[in-house]
Amino acid sequence: xxxxAGAHGPVHGPxxxxxxxxxxxxxxxxxxxxxxxxPKTEExxxxxxxxxxxxxxxxxxxxxxxxxQHGNPVASPRWAVLSSxxxxxxxxxxxxxxxxxxxxxxxxxxxxxxxxSHRQFLPIDAPHPDRATxxxxxxxxxxxxxxxxxxxxxxxxxxxxxxxxxxxTVKGGGKVVKNVAGYDLCKLFAGSRGTLGFLTEVTFKxxxxxxxxRHVVFRAQDAAAAVRAGLAVHAxxxxxxxxxxxxxxxxxxxxxxxxxxxxxxxxxxxVAEACSEEGLxxxxxxxxxxxxxxxxxxxxAPVKLRFTLRPWDLVGLLRGLEALGQRGAGLTLAAHxxxxxxxxxxxxxxxDAESAVxxxxxxxxxxxxxxxxxxxxxxxSWRPSVGDVWGPTRGDFPLMRSLKRALDxxxxxxxxxxxxxx
Amino acid sequence: MSAVLPASEPELQSxxxxxxxxxxAEAVLTDRAELRAYDCDAYTVEKATPTVIVLPETTEQVAxxxxxxxxxxxxFVPRGAGTGLSGGTTAVRGGVIISTVRMKQILxxxxxxxxxxxxxGCVNLHLTKAVAAKGYHYAPDPSSQGACTVGGNVAENSGxxxxxxxxxxxxxxxxxxxxxxxGEIVGLGGEAEDPPGYDLVGLVVGSEGTFGIVxxxxxxxxxxPDAYRTLLAIFETVDDSTRTVSDIIxxxxxxAALEMIDQLILQAIEDAFHLGFPKDAxxxxxxxxxxxxxxxxxEAARVREICRQNRAREVRMAASSEDRAxxxxxxxxGIGAAGRLAPSxxxxxxxxxxxxxxxxxxxxxxxxxxxxIRICNIFHAGDxxxxxxxxxxxxxxxxxxxxxxxxxxILHLCVRVGGSITGEHGIGIEKIDAMPxxxxxxxxxxxxxxxxxxxxxxxxxxGKLFPSAKSCVEVKWRPRAAHV
Numbered sequence: 042x043x044x045x046a047g048a049h050g051p052v053h054g055p056x057x058x059x060x061x062x063x064x065x066x067x068x069x070x071x072x073x074x075x076x077x078x079x080p081k082t083e084e085x086x087x088x089x090x091x092x093x094x095x096x097x098x099x100x101x102x103x104x105x106x107x108x109x110q111h112g113n114p115v116a117s118p119r120w121a122v123l124s125s126x127x128x129x130x131x132x133x134x135x136x137x138x139x140x141x142x143x144x145x146x147x148x149x150x151x152x153x154x155x156x157x158s159h160r161q162f163l164p165i166d167a168p169h170p171d172r173a174t175x176x177x178x179x180x181x182x183x184x185x186x187x188x189x190x191x192x193x194x195x196x197x198x199x200x201x202x203x204x205x206x207x208x209x210t211v212k213g214g215g216k217v218v219k220n221v222a223g224y225d226l227c228k229l230f231a232g233s234r235g236t237l238g239f240l241t242e243v244t245f246k247x248x249x250x251x252x253x254x255r256h257v258v259f260r261a262q263d264a265a266a267a268v269r270a271g272l273a274v275h276a277x278x279x280x281x282x283x284x285x286x287x288x289x290x291x292x293x294x295x296x297x298x299x300x301x302x303x304x305x306x307x308x309x310x311x312v313a314e315a316c317s318e319e320g321l322x323x324x325x326x327x328x329x330x331x332x333x334x335x336x337x338x339x340x341x342a343p344v345k346l347r348f349t350l351r352p353w354d355l356v357g358l359l360r361g362l363e364a365l366g367q368r369g370a371g372l373t374l375a376a377h378x379x380x381x382x383x384x385x386x387x388x389x390x391x392x393d394a395e396s397a398v399x400x401x402x403x404x405x406x407x408x409x410x411x412x413x414x415x416x417x418x419x420x421x422s423w424r425p426s427v428g429d430v431w432g433p434t435r436g437d438f439p440l441m442r443s444l445k446r447a448l449d450x451x452x453x454x455x456x457x458x459x460x461x462x463x
Numbered sequence: 464m465s466a467v468l469p470a471s472e473p474e475l476q477s478x479x480x481x482x483x484x485x486x487x488a489e490a491v492l493t494d495r496a497e498l499r500a501y502d503c504d505a506y507t508v509e510k511a512t513p514t515v516i517v518l519p520e521t522t523e524q525v526a527x528x529x530x531x532x533x534x535x536x537x538x539f540v541p542r543g544a545g546t547g548l549s550g551g552t553t554a555v556r557g558g559v560i561i562s563t564v565r566m567k568q569i570l571x572x573x574x575x576x577x578x579x580x581x582x583x584g585c586v587n588l589h590l591t592k593a594v595a596a597k598g599y600h601y602a603p604d605p606s607s608q609g610a611c612t613v614g615g616n617v618a619e620n621s622g623x624x625x626x627x628x629x630x631x632x633x634x635x636x637x638x639x640x641x642x643x644x645x646g647e648i649v650g651l652g653g654e655a656e657d658p659p660g661y662d663l664v665g666l667v668v669g670s671e672g673t674f675g676i677v678x679x680x681x682x683x684x685x686x687x688p689d690a691y692r693t694l695l696a697i698f699e700t701v702d703d704s705t706r707t708v709s710d711i712i713x714x715x716x717x718x719a720a721l722e723m724i725d726q727l728i729l730q731a732i733e734d735a736f737h738l739g740f741p742k743d744a745x746x747x748x749x750x751x752x753x754x755x756x757x758x759x760x761x762e763a764a765r766v767r768e769i770c771r772q773n774r775a776r777e778v779r780m781a782a783s784s785e786d787r788a789x790x791x792x793x794x795x796x797g798i799g800a801a802g803r804l805a806p807s808x809x810x811x812x813x814x815x816x817x818x819x820x821x822x823x824x825x826x827x828x829x830x831x832x833x834x835x836i837r838i839c840n841i842f843h844a845g846d847x848x849x850x851x852x853x854x855x856x857x858x859x860x861x862x863x864x865x866x867x868x869x870x871x872x873i874l875h876l877c878v879r880v881g882g883s884i885t886g887e888h889g890i891g892i893e894k895i896d897a898m899p900x901x902x903x904x905x906x907x908x909x910x911x912x913x914x915x916x917x918x919x920x921x922x923x924x925x926g927k928l929f930p931s932a933k934s935c936v937e938v939k940w941r942p943r944a945a946h947v
Contacts, residue, residue, distance in 0.1 A: 437650065
């Protein structure tokens with residue numbers, strides 16, 4: 042069954058057909074979309090949006106599908122997936138300017154391959170770069186291990202093009218590394234989770250490939266000691282690529298270093314000193330950087346959480362999470378110390394939904410200061426207990442709601458999936 | 464937008480007395496000389512006298528002033544130190560200037576978590592001074608950092624010479640407290656990463672004071688580098704220096720700063736500061752590397768070699784922190800020094816892809832020759848952010864016309880080669896007419912829709928950024944009596 046996507050009456054110009062077969066591959070929260078639209082060009086993307094508006098069909102933008110499950114259920118009885126799969130070209134790459142522009146469906150791996158031939162890279166770390174698309178990475182503001190040194194994708198995004206709910210294609214930013222003309226649409230779209238428009242093109246600033254990379258691992262007696270060692274590395278004003286406490290039965294502190302050979306060697310010594318003072322010993326076992334990258338992302342555990350808080354509040358959070366472990370839940374955890382971001386995978390043992398939710402929230406409250414909790418994966422049966430997976434809305438929510446209403450008044454894009462069910 | 468009618472004298476007096484009851488009589492400025500001091504920022508080409516200036520001390524006072532302005536239909540304009548270069552704080556429709564100059568406290572310092580919260584009127588450099596002794600700094604360092612406020616930096620998304628490695632203001636702000644144009648106080652972001660939802664902090668940074676008035680800023684602190692190597696490379700020609708910039712980047716070296724100064728400004732700097740700069744050099748590059756001591760000498764040696772390969776006459780290296788400070792003073796005061804070269808000077812701001820530097824600088828030289836004006840260059844070569852300084856005499860109307868047309872041609876040139884119309888200074892009033900060079904009507908309509916989310920009544924900093932803001936009938940809010 043195929044429906045043609047185009048304007049009313051005789052179709053002039055670009056059109057893209059919605060494919061209903063294979064829709065099961067694009068299920069969200071146990072529901073299957075009416076079909077999948079795969080535009081090949083920006084014009085076809087605009088035609089797809091126009092069709093969805095006419096058909097009164099919600100639209101869920103879909104890149105590589107690596108993070109699309111994060112979110113609340115689609116609040117629309119019918120929706121179609123708008124896939125960037127065929128928007129897969131690198132459009133413009135200037136190694137001299139360290140700027141690259143690509144269509145939104147280009148994968149991080151494909152882009153990295155292209156940049157490597159000029160001894161450059163895009164310092165964005167993703168668990169599955171062969172599937173994660175650049176548009177999806179922007180929509181999720183997804184950064185893996187490398188945030189302490191390289192920030193988040195929103196800090197490297199220079200420009201974009203997107204189709205909006207009114208069918209117009211707009212641009213934001215540009216293709217130069219410094220630009221303050223007009224409002225910063227790049228920041229608006231980064232992390233907006235496909236709720237404001239459909240990204241068709243993105244421009245990033247690249248970095249030179251480093252001379253040297255190192256991954257050093259230390260074994261700790263417990264998570265608190267590992268976190269304290271990570272905080273010592275942070276307080277020593279070193280520049281780790283990452284300093285992540287990994288817990289999967291055993292506890293390790295993994296530190297990544299990047300830069301000139303001399304700077305990496307010097308920092309590695311300082312890291313070893315800081316760890317030794319906290320009673321950590323260098324270890325040959327423990328996760329490699331690749332294992333660390335997928336530790337939580339690839340865990341088969343049905344429940345996943347993400348906490349963000351101030352680095353020094355990490356010890357308090359871990360104490361709170363121990364209560365979950367004591368109730369029989371199997372926990373896998375990656376705590377990125379310098380940025381205060383903790384990813385948790387939970388295999389529920391004894392706790393039922395209600396008590397697990399209560400314990401997770403209690404862990405958050407154990408933290409003295411600011412702490413955000415997002416449920417990034419959960420069984421459908423847990424939704425009534427969890428509620429809005431993004432957590433309670435804050436004082437700035439009315440502004441967010443007004444923005445969504447101004448840019449997508451009819452709730453075309455990913456309705457209901459974001460904070461406050463936007 | 465609706466035209467705002469001139470107010471009567473009793474209305475004005477009533478407004479003033481209500482303002483006094485909010486901020487106190489000595490925080491309300493109405494004296495003619497005071498009003499003139501606030502009739503423009505560093506973009507002196509366009510001036511507009513405000514009706515009154517208020518100097519609140521707290522967020523609550525700002526909110527009360529804004530609510531009063533809303534009730535009375537009076538425009539209001541936020542103002543930091545007034546060092547802006549695009550007229551962002553000029554009260555084009557009159558009304559109340561809300562100055563943050565008395566909101567300059569540092570409220571909270573958390574070195575362990577690398578966060579600092581300050582009132583918006585706090586001077587940029589004071590943030591760094593508060594934490595430097597412990598080995599941290601607030602990285603964005605515009606040349607005016609000794610005077611400009613962090614609130615102003617937020618409004619303009621300010622840069623400076625170290626953005627190549629350290630980014631711009633928006634990469635260092637995690638939280639804001641602001642008064643919305645209806646007087647509501649709202650907190651955005653915070654101290655932790657990734658508060659769920661839209662990046663409202665990122666959206667407000669660079670919004671040029673058109674979304675409301677930021678009263679408090681929470682910033683990310685950055686460790687001070689352990690060591691520096693600051694080099695001054697001297698070239699016979701501008702072309703040699705621009706090729707050097709490209710080669711340094713192509714070699715995979717990311718300097719903390721990479722600044723270019725051409726002959727005319729070099730001469731002015733030497734006359735002003737007597738640093739032993741060669742007045743006959745075509746151009747100099749100020750190249751700063753920073754990081755851990757380990758490996759820094761090797762990197763400096765590589766940079767030296769690249770300079771040498773591009774026919775550098777000489778490469779000097781700062782031997783001490785005093786040397787380094789002197790080099791930076793010369794750079795940061797360069798435009799001020801250029802002020803001695805002509806009665807008037809206007810500093811342009813445009814961005815181009817770095818690879819186009821040689822051809823663009825040559826074309827700027829051609830533009831200068833064609834219009835019979837002098838243009839000199841001191842700018843952030845590493846990120847393609849140009850600052851052509853145009854030297855002229857504002858008393859000569861014909862020369863002024865040529866300067867304006869040359870400026871327009873330079874902006875067109877920047878866009879033509881794939882750049883932007885502003886890298887740091889913002890649109891303000893100055894570049895409203897140039898917005899269509901970059902943005903389609905659909906792009907502008909989207910931005911205006913976003914602005915209306917924050918600013919329904921168009922009272923907050925009106926007449927900025929958008930061509931449509933200019934096309935409305937310009938009626939200033941002013942008393943009928945000859946008060947101003």
